[in-house]
Amino acid sequence: MPRSVPPPDHVLVRRRAVGDRIRAARLAAGLTQQDIAERTGMDRATYNRIEQGHSSPLLDSLFLISDAIGAPLAELLRE
DSSP states (O other), X not given: OOOOOOOOHHHHHHHHHHHHHHHHHHHHTTOOHHHHHHHXXXXXXXXXXXXXXXXXXXXXXXXXXXXXXXXXXXXXHOO
């Protein structure tokens, strides 16, 4: 079975930055990771991996997270 090639470092840095913005928005909204997990239908561990930048979420998941936090998606993805 072929191994997946990890993304380049510059992509990982940007993924972590998005996770940091998601976490900051969640905390500003006074929500826990569990709150977001429940609102989006994902488990807390999956959501945590997105915040930590260890997982690359699907666009649909980003829409759900944005809605659950009440923050515009563009704000979470800005550079």
